[in-house]
Amino acid sequence: MRGRFYDVDGAIAYLYDMGLSKGKGDKPTIVGFDAKAALTRAEAVQFLKTIVDKVADLSMRQRAQAQQTNPNVSKYKDQIPQPQKPPAQQPSGFKVPSADQIKMVFDIDGYRVYIENPASGFMVYKNNSPVLTVTIQGALTMFAADMRSLHKNPELPMLVQQVVALYGLPPDTVAYDINKGKDNALTKKYGNYSVSIATQGIVTSLIIRK
Structure with missing residues (x-):
């Protein structure tokens, strides 16, 4: 059985799915993972400990030859805030009582x-x-x-x-x-x-x- 071959976003989503990382934000997101940041010693130790605790089979597997698409990436994409619509203009006429x-x-x-x-x-x-x-x-x-x-x-x-x-x-x-x-x-x-x-x-x- 071959291993996974994802791009950066797919790899991050895989770590979240496997419970191997929580990211650095309030919730797991691609941006919140901060992929370009260096790991501190404490973070590296914690990451290795999490792998040992959660991964039953630690044997190395050969990477897949072709890059794969991780369908779960969309779950961790930050939601782009939609522009708010301006408040509806009040009609120029009179108000209507009951x-x-x-x-x-x-x-x-x-x-x-x-x-x-x-x-x-x-x-x-x-x-x-x-x-x-x-x-x-x-x-x-x-x-x-x-x-x-x-x-x-x-x-x-x-x-x-x-x-x-x-x-x-x-x-x-x-x-x-x-x-x-x-x-x-x-x-x-x-x-x-x-x-x-x-x-x-x-x-x-x-x-x-x-």
């Missing part, structure tokens, strides 16, 4: 919310009459709230302000601006958002665009 969050805003006697998808909008009824329609358009870049009969429903501007906050939009002066703009059309800026408020008939519309 249906339960929206319903909490209108947890008031006489109010009911009809909502299928908060990313599209919802409708609100008061005493079985529609009082608010919220529509989200343009891939979450336009928020529109149509409020009916504000003179009969003076609480609506403050409720809409809470909804605006849920969608991640600047909420601080929404109620004030709605009350100001319901009689005279209003346009202004909330930071990066353009805002328009106008009344047609009994419907006052708030539109926020990013």
Whole structure:
């Protein structure tokens, strides 16, 4: 029976497989074996002792004539760290609250919310009459709230302000601006958002665009 004839990496893998070496790193790897480094006297003594302890047949064998491939080399190759993907960019539109969050805003006697998808909008009824329609358009870049009969429903501007906050939009002066703009059309800026408020008939519309 002939001996083994491996290249350097194959020989290192063979030593690991046979339990004759642990390498110099935290785990056995080709690089961690440090094949070009010289053995210290203590390392040489330990290596010979390991051979005597673990190898039953110490007789010399003739090396194979052709170089062999050790299929286990791949087990001991250092893993090349893969480049990390940059964090996914957050969509430029508004954030989308849950249906339960929206319903909490209108947890008031006489109010009911009809909502299928908060990313599209919802409708609100008061005493079985529609009082608010919220529509989200343009891939979450336009928020529109149509409020009916504000003179009969003076609480609506403050409720809409809470909804605006849920969608991640600047909420601080929404109620004030709605009350100001319901009689005279209003346009202004909330930071990066353009805002328009106008009344047609009994419907006052708030539109926020990013």
